[in-house]
Amino acid sequence: MAASPCGASERIISRIAFGSCANQSAPQPIWNAIIDFDPQLFIWLGDNIYGDNKHPSKLFGKERTIGPWKNVERFFPATEQEMLKRYEMAKNNPGYSKLRQSAQVIGTWDDHDYGLNDAGKEFSGKDTSQRLLLDFLDEPQESPRRKQAGVYASYLFGPKGKQVKVILLDTRYHRDPVFSDGTILGEAQWRWLEAEIKGPESEVTILASSIQVTALFILQAEWSYKVISNLSATTGPMFYMESWGRFPKERLRLYKLINDSKRHGLFFISGDIHFGEISRYDCGCRYSLYDITSSGLTQAVEKAVPPPLAFVVRMVAWLTPSRPNFGAIEIDWDAVPQRIKVELRDETGDPVTGVDFLLSELHPRSMNMTYREKGGYQHHCSLEIDLPWILRYRLAFVFFGTISVLVAAAALLAYIIVSISMKFIPKNILF
Numbered sequence: 326m327a328a329s330p331c332g333a334s335e336r337i338i339s340r341i342a343f344g345s346c347a348n349q350s351a352p353q354p355i356w357n358a359i360i361d362f363d364p365q366l367f368i369w370l371g372d373n374i375y376g377d378n379k380h381p382s383k384l385f386g387k388e389r390t391i392g393p394w395k396n397v398e399r400f401f402p403a404t405e406q407e408m409l410k411r412y413e414m415a416k417n418n419p420g421y422s423k424l425r426q427s428a429q430v431i432g433t434w435d436d437h438d439y440g441l442n443d444a445g446k447e448f449s450g451k452d453t454s455q456r457l458l459l460d461f462l463d464e465p466q467e468s469p470r471r472k473q474a475g476v477y478a479s480y481l482f483g484p485k486g487k488q489v490k491v492i493l494l495d496t497r498y499h500r501d502p503v504f505s506d507g508t509i510l511g512e513a514q515w516r517w518l519e520a521e522i523k524g525p526e527s528e529v530t531i532l533a534s535s536i537q538v539t540a541l542f543i544l545q546a547e548w549s550y551k552v553i554s555n556l557s558a559t560t561g562p563m564f565y566m567e568s569w570g571r572f573p574k575e576r577l578r579l580y581k582l583i584n585d586s587k588r589h590g591l592f593f594i595s596g597d598i599h600f601g602e603i604s605r606y607d608c609g610c611r612y613s614l615y616d617i618t619s620s621g622l623t624q625a626v627e628k629a630v631p632p633p634l635a636f637v638v639r640m641v642a643w644l645t646p647s648r649p650n651f652g653a654i655e656i657d658w659d660a661v662p663q664r665i666k667v668e669l670r671d672e673t674g675d676p677v678t679g680v681d682f683l684l685s686e687l688h689p690r691s692m693n694m695t696y697r698e699k700g701g702y703q704h705h706c707s708l709e710i711d712l713p714w715i716l717r718y719r720l721a722f723v724f725f726g727t728i729s730v731l732v733a734a735a736a737l738l739a740y741i742i743v744s745i746s747m748k749f750i751p752k753n754i755l756f
Contacts, residue, residue, distance in 0.1 A: 334480075334481070334482050334483075335483065335484050336365070336482055336483065337482070337483045337484070337487050337658065338365050338366055338482040338483055338489045338656070339365070339655065339656045339657070339658060340362065340363060340364045340365050340366075340653075340654070340655055340656075341364055341365070341366045341367075341368065341489075341531070341653075341654040341656075342359050342362055342364035342366070342367045342368070342428070342651055342652065342653055342654075343367065343368040343369075343370055343533070343594050343619055343651065343652040343654070344359070344367075344368075344369070344370065344596070344619050344620075344621070344622045344650075344651040344652060345369070345370035345371050345372050345373075345435065345535065345595075345596025345597060345619060345620045345621055345622065346371075346372040346435075346596060346597070346599060346620045346621025346622060346623065346624040347372065347373060347374070347415065347621065347622040347623050347624075348374075348375045348623045348624055349374045349375065349411050349412075349414040349415040349418070350375075350411075350414070351623040351624075352623070353418055353420055353421070353622065353623055354420070354672055355420075355622050355623070355649050355650075355651060355672045356418065356419075356420025356421050356423070356424055357420055357674075358651070358670060358671070358672055358673060358674035359420075359424060359651055360420065360423055360424055360427070361674050362651075362653050362670070362674060363427070364424075364428050364653070365428055365429065366428055366429050366430075366431070366482070366491075367424060367428045367429070367430045367431075367432075368431055368432055368491065368493075368531075368533055368594065369430065369431070369432025369433065369434075369462070370432065370433065370435070370533060370534075370535055370594060370595060370596035370597075370619065370620075371432075371433055371434050371435025371436070371437075371438065371439075371535030371536075371596050371597060372434075372435045372436070372437045372438055372535075372596065372597065372621065372624070373415065373432060373434065373438045373458070373461065374408075374411045374412055374414075374415045374437070374438050374461075375411070375437045375438075376403050376407070376408045376411050376412075376437055376438050376440060376454070377400050377401065377402055377403055377436075377437055377440060377441050377442055378400070378401050378402070378403050378407070379399050379400045379401070379442075380397060380398075380399050380400075380401070382399070399442075400441060400442035400443075401441070402440050402441050402448075402450055403440070405450075405453050405457070408440070408453075408454065408457050409457060412457055412458075412460070412461045415461070416461060430462065430463075431462065431478070431480060431491065431493065432462055432493065433476055433477070433478075433493040433494060433495060433496075433533060433535055434454070434458050434476055434495070434497060434535065435496070435497065435535035435536070435596065435597055436497065436535075436567075438454070438458060439451065439454055439497040439498075440453075440454040443503065443567060444497065445497060445499075445500035445501060445502060445503075446497075446498060446499050446500055446501065446511070447502075448497075451497070451498055455471075455475070455476055455498070456471070458476060459471055459476065473513075474498060474499070474511075474513065475495035475497075475498035475499060475511070475513075475514055476493070476495045476498070477492075477493055477494055477495040477510075477514050477517065477518075478493045479491065479492045479493065479521050480493075481527065483528075486528065487528060487658045488527035488528050488529070489527060489528070489529045489530075489531065489656070490521075490527040490529070490530045490531070491531045491533060492518070492521050492522075492530065492531070492532045492533065493533045494510065494514070494518070494532070494533060494534045494535070495510070495514060496509050496510070496534055496535050496536050497535070498511070499511025499513070499514060501572075503567060503571050504571055505572075506572055506573060506574055507572065507575075508572070508575060509569065509572050509575045510575070515578075518582070519582060522582055522583060522586045522588055523586045523588070526588065526589070526590075527590065528590050528663070528684060529590045529656060529665065529684065530588060530590050530591040530592075531591075531592065531593075531594055531654075532591060532592070532593050532594075533593075533594050533595070534569070534593060534594075534595045535595065535596055535597055536566075536567045536568050536569065536595060536596075536597050537566070537568040537569065537570070537595045537597065537598065537602075537604075537616060537618055538568070538569045538576065538579070538593045538595060538614075538616050539569075539593060539604045539605075539606040539609070539614060539615075539616035566597070566598050567597060580609035580610060580614075583609070583610050583614070584609070584610045584611060587611075587689060589612070589687055589688040589689060590684060590687045590688070591610075591614070591687065592614065592615040592616070592617070592667075592687065593614065593615065593616040593617070594616075594617050594618075594619070594652060595616055595617070595618045595619075596618060596619060596620040596621070597618075597620055598618060598620050599620050599621050599624050599625055599626050600618075600620060600625060600626050600647045600650075601618055601619050601620060601647075601650045601652075601669040601677065601678070602616075602617075602618040603615065603616070603617050603618070603667075603669070603678055603679070603680055604616045604618070605680075610689075611689035612686065612687050612688055612689055613686070613687070615667070615680060617652055617667050617669070617680075619650055619651055619652035619669055620650070621649060621650075622649060622650075622651060623649055624649075625647060625648045625649050625650070626647050648671060648672070649671065649672050650669045650670060650671055650672075650677060651669070651670055652667065652668070652669055652670075653667070653668045653669075653670050653676075654666070654667050655667075655668075656684075662683050662684065662685050663683070663684045663685075664681065664682070664683055664684065665681075665682060665683075665684055666679060666680070666681040667679055667680050667681075
């Protein structure tokens with residue numbers, strides 16, 4: 326059943342589930358929905374556990390972990406024993422244990438299972454974290470992943486004509502600081518990735534990154550595809566999410582590699598952001614590049630806010646899954662022509678959003694020039710780094726504008742109540 330990294334398995338894969346951000350200490354009912362989907366393969370996209378520790382959020386006091394006067398980092402590394410216990414808790418979860426009996430499990434990591442929030446190559450505990458992750462994934466002791474610097478790997482499934490290649494990237498071990506515009510992958514991993522991308526063709530290639538690759542702004546949604554505007558492109562300056570967009574040179578290098586390789590059938594899957602998204606970029610390759618983000622299995626923005634605000638979050642997100650979700654890929658090999666469907670599903674297994682397209686659409690020669698000439702092509706070409714500031718910060722405008730309106734409304738209501746009270750209270754009481 327196993328396919329070694331850079332090896333092959335003749336097993337035909339047609340149902341794949343994927344997900345990220347699973348707090349081992351939180352309830353995990355979503356495994357039941359994943360099991361009901363009956364995947365042959367499950368792909369971890371990072372934050373498979375929350376292995377680091379964090380101080381309480383404090384705005385004032387001797388140790389301030391948030392706000393403009395912050396003097397203590399909120400997150401700090403766990404010990405090896407703490408990490409090991411958290412992995413054991415995750416691995417022994419009844420739902421996950423049941424899934425492991427019926428599906429092969431592969432995966433990469435993100436920051437919290439790497440060992441420290443937002444960490445990159447500077448993190449000193451990464452080699453210990455690599456061993457613990459590979460143990461969690463039941464990686465064979467002789468695996469190349471145990472001998473290399475980083476957890477990147479590739480898998481090939483299926484016979485000729487029905488092949489699925491999964492390329493797992495490591496976006497942590499070699500990564501330079503955010504906003505440095507340095508490297509994400511490091512040169513050794515880039516050389517390996519170039520060989521994988523330029524290697525023998527496969528009908529489907531899934532490029533798995535723990536952080537989003539394609540964060541863009543869609544000027545006009547196409548409801549036939551249910552493609553939505555990418556929220557993570559517009560969250561600044563309230564907060565900035567980690568993504569390939571923070572490393573523009575690296576992302577351009579990735580798009581160029583895919584384009585120059587002429588490899589067809591490729592799309593991205595990603596995690597990290599605690600809500601689900603589907604993005605499509607039409608200007609990075611000679612066919613549309615999809616990025617399907619599933620996050621999280623337990624961690625979701627809707628659960629991170631007080632209950633009265635959960636409804637507001639859901640309204641802002643609209644079609645974006647702001648509650649726990651997982652990704653579901655179905656490949657219809659027997660259809661003529663062959664088709665693929667990718668959905669984001671909630672804890673009950675119901676689809677929230679998705680895309681459905683012919684495999685032939687992910688081919689350089691299949692670009693619909695008529696659509697391009699009509700201008701629709703450009704609706705999917707505005708990356709977040711190219712947005713005008715009024716669009717890039719639109720969520721901040723909406724958020725602070727809403728807060729201002731609510732404060733003004735509360736002040737007006739208080740003034741009206743006081744004014745009415747003054748009219749009905751006898752003057753001798755007031756004076």
